[in-house]
Amino acid sequence: MWSSKMNYLTKIILLFGAMTIMSMSLFSQTGTLSGKITDQDYGDAMIGATVQIKDTKLGAMTKIDGSYIIKKITPGTYTVTFSYIGYAKTEVKDVIIKADEVTKIDVALKTESGMSEEVLVTAKAVQETGAALLKERQKSQSFSDAIGSKEISRGGASDAASAMNNVTGASVVDGKHVLIRGLGDRYSNTQLNGTSLPSSDPDKKSVQLDLFPAAMIENIVTIKTATPDKPGDFTGGSVNIKTKSFPDKFKAGLSLSSTANSIVTGQDVLTYNGSSTDWLGFDNGKRNVPDAIQNSNGIPSVTEVRSKKKDTDGLGATKLNDLSNAFDSEMAPSITQAPLNGKMSLNMGDQFTVFGNSMGYLASLSYANNNNNYSDGQFAIYELTSGSANELRSTKIINDSKSSSEVNWGTLANIAYDFTPTDQVKFNLFYNQSGEAVAQSISYYDEYYPEASQIRSSTLKYTERNIQSYQLSGEHSIASISNAKVEWNVSTANTLQNEPDLRFFTYEINNIAGTDTTWRIDENHYDLPTRYYRDLQENSNNAKLDIEIPLTEAIGTAFKLKTGFAFQAKDRNFNQDRYVIGKDHDMTFDGNVNQFVKDSSGISDWKSTNNFNYFGLYIEDRFVPKDAYTGKEDISAFYGMVDVELFTGMRLIGGARLESTDMSITSRDTSLPIAAINKSDLLPSMNAIYNLTENQNIRFAYGKTLARPTFRELADFDFFEFVGGYTFIGNPDLQRSLIDNFDIRWEWFMNPGEILSVSGFYKDFTNPIQRVIVNANGNVQMRNVASARLYGLEFEARKSLGFISALENFQLGVNVTIVNSIVDLSESEYLLNKSYDPNASRTRQLQGQSPYVINLDLAYVNYDLGLDAGLHFNVFGERLSDVSLGGTPDIFEQPRNMLNFTFSKRLIDNLNLKFTARNLLDARMEKLYHFKGQEFYNTQYDLGTTLSLGFSYTFE
Numbered sequence: 001m002w003s004s005k006m007n008y009l010t011k012i013i014l015l016f017g018a019m020t021i022m023s024m025s026l027f028s029q030t031g032t033l034s035g036k037i038t039d040q041d042y043g044d045a046m047i048g049a050t051v052q053i054k055d056t057k058l059g060a061m062t063k064i065d066g067s068y069i070i071k072k073i074t075p076g077t078y079t080v081t082f083s084y085i086g087y088a089k090t091e092v093k094d095v096i097i098k099a100d101e102v103t104k105i106d107v108a109l110k111t112e113s114g115m116s117e118e119v120l121v122t123a124k125a126v127q128e129t130g131a132a133l134l135k136e137r138q139k140s141q142s143f144s145d146a147i148g149s150k151e152i153s154r155g156g157a158s159d160a161a162s163a164m165n166n167v168t169g170a171s172v173v174d175g176k177h178v179l180i181r182g183l184g185d186r187y188s189n190t191q192l193n194g195t196s197l198p199s200s201d202p203d204k205k206s207v208q209l210d211l212f213p214a215a216m217i218e219n220i221v222t223i224k225t226a227t228p229d230k231p232g233d234f235t236g237g238s239v240n241i242k243t244k245s246f247p248d249k250f251k252a253g254l255s256l257s258s259t260a261n262s263i264v265t266g267q268d269v270l271t272y273n274g275s276s277t278d279w280l281g282f283d284n285g286k287r288n289v290p291d292a293i294q295n296s297n298g299i300p301s302v303t304e305v306r307s308k309k310k311d312t313d314g315l316g317a318t319k320l321n322d323l324s325n326a327f328d329s330e331m332a333p334s335i336t337q338a339p340l341n342g343k344m345s346l347n348m349g350d351q352f353t354v355f356g357n358s359m360g361y362l363a364s365l366s367y368a369n370n371n372n373n374y375s376d377g378q379f380a381i382y383e384l385t386s387g388s389a390n391e392l393r394s395t396k397i398i399n400d401s402k403s404s405s406e407v408n409w410g411t412l413a414n415i416a417y418d419f420t421p422t423d424q425v426k427f428n429l430f431y432n433q434s435g436e437a438v439a440q441s442i443s444y445y446d447e448y449y450p451e452a453s454q455i456r457s458s459t460l461k462y463t464e465r466n467i468q469s470y471q472l473s474g475e476h477s478i479a480s481i482s483n484a485k486v487e488w489n490v491s492t493a494n495t496l497q498n499e500p501d502l503r504f505f506t507y508e509i510n511n512i513a514g515t516d517t518t519w520r521i522d523e524n525h526y527d528l529p530t531r532y533y534r535d536l537q538e539n540s541n542n543a544k545l546d547i548e549i550p551l552t553e554a555i556g557t558a559f560k561l562k563t564g565f566a567f568q569a570k571d572r573n574f575n576q577d578r579y580v581i582g583k584d585h586d587m588t589f590d591g592n593v594n595q596f597v598k599d600s601s602g603i604s605d606w607k608s609t610n611n612f613n614y615f616g617l618y619i620e621d622r623f624v625p626k627d628a629y630t631g632k633e634d635i636s637a638f639y640g641m642v643d644v645e646l647f648t649g650m651r652l653i654g655g656a657r658l659e660s661t662d663m664s665i666t667s668r669d670t671s672l673p674i675a676a677i678n679k680s681d682l683l684p685s686m687n688a689i690y691n692l693t694e695n696q697n698i699r700f701a702y703g704k705t706l707a708r709p710t711f712r713e714l715a716d717f718d719f720f721e722f723v724g725g726y727t728f729i730g731n732p733d734l735q736r737s738l739i740d741n742f743d744i745r746w747e748w749f750m751n752p753g754e755i756l757s758v759s760g761f762y763k764d765f766t767n768p769i770q771r772v773i774v775n776a777n778g779n780v781q782m783r784n785v786a787s788a789r790l791y792g793l794e795f796e797a798r799k800s801l802g803f804i805s806a807l808e809n810f811q812l813g814v815n816v817t818i819v820n821s822i823v824d825l826s827e828s829e830y831l832l833n834k835s836y837d838p839n840a841s842r843t844r845q846l847q848g849q850s851p852y853v854i855n856l857d858l859a860y861v862n863y864d865l866g867l868d869a870g871l872h873f874n875v876f877g878e879r880l881s882d883v884s885l886g887g888t889p890d891i892f893e894q895p896r897n898m899l900n901f902t903f904s905k906r907l908i909d910n911l912n913l914k915f916t917a918r919n920l921l922d923a924r925m926e927k928l929y930h931f932k933g934q935e936f937y938n939t940q941y942d943l944g945t946t947l948s949l950g951f952s953y954t955f956e
Helices: 002-023 123-128 132-138 149-154 160-166 315-324 593-600 827-836
Strands: 031-039 050-053 059-061 067-073 076-083 090-097 102-104 107-109 119-122 144-148 170-173 177-180 188-192 217-223 237-243 251-261 268-271 334-337 341-354 357-380 397-420 423-444 454-478 484-512 516-520 530-550 559-583 617-621 629-647 650-667 675-693 696-707 718-720 727-729 737-748 755-766 769-773 779-784 787-800 810-824 852-862 867-876 879-884 891-893 898-908 911-918 924-931 934-942 946-955
Touching: 031 050, 031 090, 050 067, 059 067, 076 107, 090 102, 090 107, 144 149, 149 217, 160 177, 160 217, 177 188, 177 237, 251 357, 268 357, 268 397, 268 423, 315 617, 484 593, 879 924
Parallel strands: 031 102, 031 107, 090 119, 188 237, 727 779, 769 879
Antiparallel strands: 031 067, 050 059, 050 076, 076 090, 144 217, 170 177, 217 237, 251 341, 251 946, 268 334, 341 357, 357 397, 357 934, 397 423, 423 454, 454 484, 484 516, 484 530, 530 559, 559 617, 559 629, 629 650, 650 675, 675 696, 696 737, 718 727, 737 755, 755 787, 769 779, 787 810, 810 852, 852 867, 867 898, 879 891, 891 924, 898 911, 911 946, 924 934
């Protein structure tokens, strides 16, 4: 497998080289004019609009996306006219064309009704009305929030995940997964250029947004209300990452950065010996099950080869000896110093003519390594032992040290070809490879086992993920059917996740009379050393068709009819093999785990006799059929909707989507029932927009959405990350959730780039899915509860401070989300809680939901100096992390005050420096229980402050 990945990497590098050579051409002494034309009232792209450079023979017609391009223009100052039948002609004066440069002019045309004269504006006015993203948001069909490439850059974001921290109501978990309006990742979905993407982490629904480099992103739009043409499985928000348009001439960029963390870089961290290809994000086979084991036709048991009278030729004992020594003896981490983190990205794009038609491409290649560490961590599971207790009790408080080293590289490529001005076909490739090595060491005292002075456990883990997504899509305009628009998309995606040789080694330390120390393994109080081999493969095939027919002329008012269907077929295969290291007799060692395993594996010569073979450590195959399953999910949908102007200033978008789910999990253990969900749901939605003024809207929306469990949550299979931690148990009885969503918003687009908005929302959940700690042993399971309700407010303001002369280069942004949620407890859970606390509530808040999210940013921009700087603050409210049963208080993740600073400066033409400082307030990760005014920590560790310095260069 590793050789195929090397071949794939080689092909990507060769492809980038070929595109560079293909794009090379001699510099001309002419310039280029390009842009986009839209409908001023609805924001729709104008197909076939005419662009003419006055007093010349140069001109163009807009394509299906409203874009145009005019090349080979002699440098100078021009007047450009924009026209379309039924719309007032617009003239833009003082358009300056420079040699070897691209001038951008975007224009919104207004209908002729009430207008008899041409619209005259200057190029400077058009270009300074920039804030196209806010204009697009003003005309959008649904509630949306957005962040553009400039805001992403000023925020110091290197990828889509960190950029989302500045979106209203958004917070990012683990630097990868986004939560919208405080809801868990199951309540959002992610799209790339309008097409759904598979998750690179198959155990989560949301896509890891840190896989998308900021240099490729034009904007990120978060849609918060449903329309029938969108997938029904989002409630918090649907995040659409739009990649940058193809440049009008060859353009490439290279960026390099290094990052240091105050508690990681240069510090002692845990590690272990990996493979020679770990730096490429995959194992070269070193961690695979040894060939001797795979070819052994079974591992003999100790009882089978113990007696030399039974094993007369000694072959059984020899075989068990050889197989027990076939594995790598490294079971505990070593110490090394953490290096700097680094990141590199290369992107390029061009647009040229092929067979007389336009063709463009945009591609990126990125590579990053990231080291993390904490050495002061603590983990504990507490329980309430009685209603009269004054404090919580924990049988063990775990001291935790954990280090990880992750490599992540990938490519994103878009290619588009215009067969005609109204027919465009696109191909999108997304490939990502990542590998993360984790070394962890924990220690604790177990009250139920006082004979041991201390118990220690080591975990060595490597997770390799690969995702490949291929999308082919098309957009077509049919003039004979009122310029009907047809969009289609077919895609296939493959996701792999392997965990080869996950190792756990637990042992105890005994101090005898305070003078002597022994180390030993006692399987009566904890699990024997174990090696796991897990592999997962998931395949997904998708098809989608959308047809939009304008019927304005036939009906006499602005009216569009849209219909379509979508289909997704997904299958998964998961397998887990388990090998336990048994011990034939009691042994002690000197504390060196790796040397002990190496010296003690196989036949114990000193212990064996003439009649019996005795072993030290030996290997056992403990495969359990329950540890393997297959999953299938088929989702089909059909929808119909209208977009109609009811009267002047009042727009209604409404319809319904019928979405069917056929989902099943089949265990290899045939005694277990098949877990299945087979439902068809009608999901109506309505969005109403009333224009109070030209720059003010009031919006109302209703939509029904749903949320499905993941394969992992349904599978009847047990899983744990480290000894003493949570054990995740699948729940085959899980059902999908249904949500009724109500929203209202007032928005005022004060000036270009400025906005003020206030929103309210209410959500009613049926069968919401909650993460629950089911017992004091730390078993965790996802469970449905009967109902839940959530309501809240959002406030957003973005304002230039230019009205104060001394602050003309400053801009202030603030967005606040305040949420309250209520989950109704079952009668049995309420009565159980009440047996411990007579004042127990019948409700609690929704798991994973933050009561508030606050984002503040202050930006300084000086275009003349090429300088951007910004301060950015983010905090979320205390959110319910885990629900506890049996009267024990729930676990809450604590707020983190995150303050980041960014500074970017143009050094010379095309060369920029960027400095970023993150977590300046040194916030920590903390989860805790509240009980009778006391706090009991479940999880705590430091995150450290991160400093990054990078350079980027643009080739044109």
